[in-house]
Amino acid sequence: MAKFYCQQCGYQSFKWLGRCPGCGSWGTLVEENATPSKKAKKPAKFFSIxxxxxLEExxxxxxxxxxxxxxxxGLVPGSLILLGGDPGIGKSTLLLQVLKNLATKGHKVIYLSGEESPQQIKLRAERLNANHENILIMPETDLSSALEATLAEKPVLLAVDSIQTVFTPEISSAPGSVSQVRECTNKLLEFAKTQGVTVILVGHVTKEGALAGPRVLEHLVDTVLYFEGERTAHFRILRAVKNRFGSTNEIGVFEMTAKGLVPVGNPSAYFLSNTEKTAPGAVVCATMEGTRPLLVEVQALVSKTPLATPRRTSVGFDPQRLSMIAAILEKKVGLSFYDQDIYLNVVGGIKLTEPGADLAVAMALASSRLERTLPPKLFLFGEVGLTGEVRPVAYAELRVKEGLKLGFEALCAPKENFKNLKDKPLVKTFCVSNLQEALETLIL
Structure with a gap:
């Protein structure tokens, strides 16, 4: 019997509906003739915890x-990993480099390609110097026959590029449909868990930036990785939004070169421009991405607006939080922004999501508004409250060590954080408790 499936969340209905009851999306229910596979019933088993x-492997x-x-x-044997990103961002390049590194260590790996021909993969492999006999290319879209052939080879890793191109003949709908993606992912999940083979799936991304296919796709896999960055930029950022075997706060930074993706061991040095000469509106913020401290440059531009409603534009920072910090500066410090456009940019494509960047953003806005520079070789961190207080943040010692390692000579931090530091930094320190104190100390 034909059913209607939502292309966003996988909700199923026996009749067409204009709006999906599951996710509320309009016009996403599509008719599919899905024939579920018949599997032999197995008795359920219980295990005492x-x-x-x-997991000792x-x-x-x-x-x-x-x-x-x-x-x-590293890769956990038997795990299912989903890698998503914009077209041309470097997903296939990263995948082939992983296969090359595993193959050179004596591991057998399989590349299941449903999009590219073997000749196309060969061209990329020559550019990446990834020619190795342990890399097996399988140009196949029938997942059932591909898994049967994979069983005989017993690889360490199976890469599927992409999940939207493979299909199982047990389902009559077209490849890429909700039922096909769900059934193929279930088969790959069962294969990974029973055979102990790590499976990496490449997923398409919609124009909204979300992974294409039903939402259940992200629920089934163990790890979801997003590859971010502009195709014209040098840097790519790998971020985990789900990880059953590790933290979701870590990021990986890569540089795109002619020879492929090169890991950036010290991202702070890359994200900072020439900090010898300071300019109004430019500050350096010490932020945290997981357990890794990063120093990034925050630039603000405040200019008088000819419009009735001023603009509030930010790249790499939450626009609502930017408006909140501007309101705090206006209420508690006396800086007026009601007739000013505000533009904020985080250099290097990093997204600041933690509250420890509030103080740097506030000082960048104040510096640009007053057309005054901050002290040279200064870095800041601290959370700003609605009453104008500067609150302490976590991992203060790691932030301070990162700044000292890169040669910074001045630090502005919350008083509470400075009191709790075990090793006092041998730099000029500005300890502040509120925005008024920070403004008087650094700018006025």
Missing amino acids: TEISH PRVKTHLSELDQVLGG
């Missing part, structure tokens, strides 16, 4: 330091 052994290193850090230490 005290009798279950730990060692992780498999990809020898791409940034990727290993995001994954939590």
Whole structure:
């Protein structure tokens, strides 16, 4: 019997509906003739949690330091990983580099390609110097026959590029449909868990920036990785939004070169421009991405607006939080922004999501508004409250060490954080408790 499936969330209905009851999207229900596969019933088993052994299999290193850090230490045998990103961002390049590194260590790996021909993959492999006999290319879209052939080879890693191109003949709908993506992912999940083979799926991304296919796709896999960045930029950022075997706060930074993706071991040095000469509106913020401290430059431009409603534009920072900080500066410090356009940019494509960047953003706005520079070689961190107070943040010692390592000579931090530091930094320190104090100390 034909059913209607939502292309966003996978909700199923026996009749067409204009709006999906599951996710509220309009016009997303599509008719599909899905024939579920018939499987033999197996009796259920119970296990006492005290009798279950730990996961003692060692992780498999990809020898791409940034990727290993995001994954939590390497590939877990039997895990299912989903890699998403914009077209042309470098997903296939990263995948082939992982296969090359595993192959050179003596591991057999399989590249299941449903989009590119073997000749196209060969061209990329020659550019990346990834020609190795342990890399097996399988140009196939029938997932059932592909898994049967994979069983005979017993690889360490199976890469599927992409999940939207493969299909199973047990389902009559077209490849890429909700039922096909769901059934193929279930088959790959079962294959990964029973055979102990790590499976990496490449997923398409919609124009809204979300992974294409039903939302259940992200629920089934163990790890979801997003590859971010502009195709014209040098840097790519790998971010984990779900990880059952590690933290979701880590990021990996890569530089795109002619020879492929190169891990960036010290991202702070790349994200900072020439900090010898300061300019109004430019500050350096010490932020945290997982357990990694990063120093990034925040630039603000405040200019008088000819419009009745001033603009509030930010790149790499939450626009609502930007408006909140501007309101705090206006209420508690006396800086007027009601007739000023505000533009904020985080250099290098990094997205500041933690509250420790509030103080740097506030000082960047104040510096640009007053057309005064901050002290040279200064870095800041701290959270700003609605009453104008500067609150302490976590990982203060790691932030301070990162700034000292890069040669900064001045620090502005909350008083509470400075009191709790075990090793006092041998730099000029500005300890502040509120925005008024920070403004008088650094700018006025």
